[in-house]
Amino acid sequence: MRIAIDGTAASGKGTLSDNLSKELKLPRLDTGLLYRKLAFMYIKSSKFISTQNTIDNSILKSILNDFDLNNLEPDTLKLDLYGNFASRIGKLDFVRKKLKIIQIEFVENMIKKKGGCILDGRDIGTEILPNADFKFYIDAPIEIRAKRRFKQFYSTNKSIELKNILLDLEKRDISDKSRKNSPLTLSEDSILINTEFLNSHQVLKKALYYIKKNK
Numbered sequence: 001m002r003i004a005i006d007g008t009a010a011s012g013k014g015t016l017s018d019n020l021s022k023e024l025k026l027p028r029l030d031t032g033l034l035y036r037k038l039a040f041m042y043i044k045s046s047k048f049i050s051t052q053n054t055i056d057n058s059i060l061k062s063i064l065n066d067f068d069l070n071n072l073e074p075d076t077l078k079l080d081l082y083g084n085f086a087s088r089i090g091k092l093d094f095v096r097k098k099l100k101i102i103q104i105e106f107v108e109n110m111i112k113k114k115g116g117c118i119l120d121g122r123d124i125g126t127e128i129l130p131n132a133d134f135k136f137y138i139d140a141p142i143e144i145r146a147k148r149r150f151k152q153f154y155s156t157n158k159s160i161e162l163k164n165i166l167l168d169l170e171k172r173d174i175s176d177k178s179r180k181n182s183p184l185t186l187s188e189d190s191i192l193i194n195t196e197f198l199n200s201h202q203v204l205k206k207a208l209y210y211i212k213k214n215k
Helices: 013-024 032-046 057-065 080-089 093-114 124-128 142-154 162-178 200-214
Strands: 002-007 028-030 117-121 134-139 191-194
Touching: 002 013, 002 124, 013 028, 013 117, 013 134, 013 200, 032 057, 032 080, 032 093, 057 093, 080 162, 093 117, 093 124, 117 124, 124 134, 134 200, 142 162, 191 200
Parallel strands: 002 117, 002 134, 028 117, 134 191
Antiparallel strands: none
16 A cells, blocks of 8 residues: 655644554654655755855766665754745755655565555655555645644753744744756645644544445
8 A cells, every 4th residue: 555645834734644644553654754864965065055056066976976764853853944945955957766666665665565655745646656556745824834833842942932833833834845857736636634733643533434435
């Protein structure tokens, strides 16, 4: 079984992916972490300055030559610095092409070894798993998503402000939906789940309903 989960930042797609992975006993890949790991490696290797506008493609290509799925540490990679930069490098054709190959190889390996897998990201149902058995698109109003992210990070960073999180999400949405290469879109065959009034258990229950109904 191949399951594709797409959606906006902080909408709950990662939580659904993780919960489905546990419920269905299927391996899961948070594809956003690939872009964040690449951002992390680039920033560490190039003495990156957050205000600089240019990206050294030669450094990115060098990193991609030896890129793999190891060390995808959410606690580190989930920082906004890496998320925002990941959104920038995610617009580059050669980056998406290389990471697409890595994702498809993961899918093929997991189908052979485990009988399926779950991928979550922003172009899974349209680019990586266009023939997925189930496609979900997770979304919520941006104000709701900003409050969730604020609650998530406030305990470890008391200096964060809700208005700044809201601005970051607005920029991320625009970047993800407007890029020419594999933009975030709701495909016609995706099941839309609005998580505004749902907790994680309810979102899981709704997804499982569709899966069991059409299995």
